[in-house]
Amino acid sequence: MKRITVLFLFILGIALVSWNFWKRDPQNVSQDLSQSNTSMRPISNDSEKVKTHEVSIADTKIPSSDKQNQFNHFIKSLPIIDDLQNLSPEEVHHTPEIIKDGGELIGRIHAEADSDATKRVDAMSFFKKCAEDEQIVTAIRAVCLNKIYKLVPVWKIPTPLSDSRISKDVLKLSHKIP
Amino acid sequence: MKKIIGMTLMLTLSTASEARERFAGIYLDSSIPASQIRIIKDDLAYLYSNPIKDVDSEFQSMAELTKVDGPHLYNWVYNRVKYIIGEEYKLRGRNAVTKKGHTFPATPLPPSLLKRTNRYERISIMSNAGAELYLTGKLANVLRGLKLDNKSVFAPSPRVGIIQVGEGHFLERLLINKELQSEANKIKRLSTIFHEARHGDGHSEHVGFIHSKCPPGHNLSGFDACEAYSNGAYSIDAVATKTLLLNCKTCSIEDKTKLSATIADAYSRVVVRSHLKTEAQLLEEMATYQRVIDFYIGFIAANPKGAEASIKELERLQKQMKECEAQLKELKTPVHPKKMDAKPEGSFEEVSVEKSSSLMKSSLLRK
Ligand SMILES: [Zn+2]
Numbered sequence: 001m002k003r004i005t006v007l008f009l010f011i012l013g014i015a016l017v018s019w020n021f022w023k024r025d026p027q028n029v030s031q032d033l034s035q036s037n038t039s040m041r042p043i044s045n046d047s048e049k050v051k052t053h054e055v056s057i058a059d060t061k062i063p064s065s066d067k068q069n070q071f072n073h074f075i076k077s078l079p080i081i082d083d084l085q086n087l088s089p090e091e092v093h094h095t096p097e098i099i100k101d102g103g104e105l106i107g108r109i110h111a112e113a114d115s116d117a118t119k120r121v122d123a124m125s126f127f128k129k130c131a132e133d134e135q136i137v138t139a140i141r142a143v144c145l146n147k148i149y150k151l152v153p154v155w156k157i158p159t160p161l162s163d164s165r166i167s168k169d170v171l172k173l174s175h176k177i178p
Numbered sequence: 179m180k181k182i183i184g185m186t187l188m189l190t191l192s193t194a195s196e197a198r199e200r201f202a203g204i205y206l207d208s209s210i211p212a213s214q215i216r217i218i219k220d221d222l223a224y225l226y227s228n229p230i231k232d233v234d235s236e237f238q239s240m241a242e243l244t245k246v247d248g249p250h251l252y253n254w255v256y257n258r259v260k261y262i263i264g265e266e267y268k269l270r271g272r273n274a275v276t277k278k279g280h281t282f283p284a285t286p287l288p289p290s291l292l293k294r295t296n297r298y299e300r301i302s303i304m305s306n307a308g309a310e311l312y313l314t315g316k317l318a319n320v321l322r323g324l325k326l327d328n329k330s331v332f333a334p335s336p337r338v339g340i341i342q343v344g345e346g347h348f349l350e351r352l353l354i355n356k357e358l359q360s361e362a363n364k365i366k367r368l369s370t371i372f373h374e375a376r377h378g379d380g381h382s383e384h385v386g387f388i389h390s391k392c393p394p395g396h397n398l399s400g401f402d403a404c405e406a407y408s409n410g411a412y413s414i415d416a417v418a419t420k421t422l423l424l425n426c427k428t429c430s431i432e433d434k435t436k437l438s439a440t441i442a443d444a445y446s447r448v449v450v451r452s453h454l455k456t457e458a459q460l461l462e463e464m465a466t467y468q469r470v471i472d473f474y475i476g477f478i479a480a481n482p483k484g485a486e487a488s489i490k491e492l493e494r495l496q497k498q499m500k501e502c503e504a505q506l507k508e509l510k511t512p513v514h515p516k517k518m519d520a521k522p523e524g525s526f527e528e529v530s531v532e533k534s535s536s537l538m539k540s541s542l543l544r545k
Contacts, residue, residue: 081397090302092403093389094370095440097352103439107432114431138397139442143435146442167456169446176445177438178234178420 335524
C-alpha cells in the first residue's frame, strides 16, 4: 500500500511539473528576455507569475499595476551602481558588458512593444520605473528616459515623471542620445 | 636529411601562417589571429566607404575635421593608428627596445600619471600601447619602443600609433549582436578605435588625454575611467558612435538601444565636479552628520573615560562633514568640461587625407 501511495505521489508530482512547463507559451518573448539575462540580478519568484500573465487589449487601456505589468520584473535585471563597483579596472575602461546587456534588454522591450501595441502601456511603465530608479546605473536610466521622450508622442501614452526622481545628470545624458 | 627537410618545411609553413601584413597603410602584426585581421580590415574599409549623411553636431569641431566623411574619418584614425598588435604580443622582454639620450619636451606630466597605481597589464578589449610607451618613457627619461615590422619602432610622441587589440574586441558578448560582421558591431568596434586613437593626442598635463579618477558620487567612483575634458577619449568615442549610428542602415531597435547605452556610458564619464550630488542631497547629509556630531560631542563630554572609539568616530564624521561643505561650495560655482588643445607633443608625421585615401584604395583593390 505504501509503495502505491509513493508511486501515486511521484506520478502526481511529474504531472504537475509537466503541466507547469507546457502551460507556458514558448512564443512568449518576455520569457526569452529573462533567459537571455541570466548573468544579471536574480529575478524574484513572483516574477514567474508575471511572466505567464496574458495581456489583453483591455489591460492596456488602464495603467497597469506592478503585478499586472509583464515587463516590470525585468527592472531587477538592469545593472545597478553596486554592480559596477564590483568590476575590474580593465572591465570599466570601455563600456562594461552589464551596461550593454541593460541596453539590449531595454531595446528588446521597445521592439516587442513596437510590434505589439497591446504591450506599449507596460513598456512605458517599465521605462518610467527604470528612469526613476536611483539604484540603476545613470547611463541606463538615461536610455529609459530617452525612450519615454521619444515614444510618448508616437505611442500616445501619457507617462508623467516625478521630477524629484530624475537627476540633472540623467536628464542631460538622455538628451545626448540620438 | 629527411628530418632536416621536414623541419625546414615546418618552419616555412609556420612562418607563412603568421604572415604580417599592411592594410591601408596600417601594419597588422602576425600576433593578431587571421580571423581578427579580416574583421579589422573590413571595419576600416566600412569606415572609409561610409556615405555619411547625418553628423553629430559636436563631432567636426571636437575631432578638428575639415569634413566629416569616410575618407576624412579614416585619415583621422590613420594619423593615430599605424601599427596594430595582437593580445599575444609581449610588450616586455625581447620585443622591448630603448634608446638613451632622447630629449623629451620639457612639459609637465599629467598629475594622475604620477599618482597612478595600476597599469593595465592584461588588456581585454583594446589599449594604446604607443601612448603608454611614450608616457612611461618620458617618466623614466628613456625613449621606449617595440620591435615591429622588422625594425625598432620608438615612441618619441604619444602619436606613434601602436594599438594593442584584445580578444574582447571581437567577443560576441561584448559586442552589440550575434553577427560579428553586422553594421552595429562594426560601429562598436570602430568607436573603440576612435577612443584609443584619441589617447595619442594632447600635450603637457593632458598628454594622451589619460583618464582621471571618477569622483565620489559617480557610478564608477574610484576607477581611473573618467575625464574632465570635453574632447577627450570618452567624448570622441561618444560622438563617433553617435555619428555612425545615425548613418546605420541595418541597425535594429535593439542594436540602436544597445549602442545608445554605450553612448550614454561614454558621456557619463565626462565629469568635472568632484561629486554628483544635488544641493538638497548635500544639505540633508550635512544635517544628518550634524545631529550625530552633536550627540558624540555631548557623549564624550559626559564620559571622558574610555571615549577613544567615540572620539575616532567623531573625527570621521567631522571629516565627512568637511567634504560635504567643500562639495557644496563647488556646486555653487558653475564649471564646464574644458576643451583642450589636442595637438600631440613630441615628433610625429601628419598624413594628408589624399595619402591615406590612396593607401586605402590600393588595399581595397588588392582585397
Ligand atoms: Zn581610454
